[in-house]
Structure formats: structure tokens, C-alpha cells
Amino acid sequence: MQTVKGPDRSRALLDKEIAMTRIALLLILISMMLVLAAPAY
Numbered sequence: 001m002q003t004v005k006g007p008d009r010s011r012a013l014l015d016k017e018i019a020m021t022r023i024a025l026l027l028i029l030i031s032m033m034l035v036l037a038a039p040a041y
Helices: 007-040
Strands: none
Touching: none
């Protein structure tokens, strides 16, 4: 498998960063919901 150079490589890196950002936002959202739901119990 050859290494991709140029815009393709940066685009793949960007996709990976976007995916990681989505996961991080999801985790933050879940933790916020847990914190908000905790007093209800």
C-alpha cells in the first residue's frame, strides 16, 4: 500500500479529526446529561 501525498492525505487526516471531534462531543453530551439527571434520582 503506497503512501498518499498531497490533498488526499490531509483530507484523510481531516476526516479522522472530524470523527474524533464527534466522539468527544458525544462523550461531553452524555456526561452533561448524566450530571443533569443525577439530582433527579
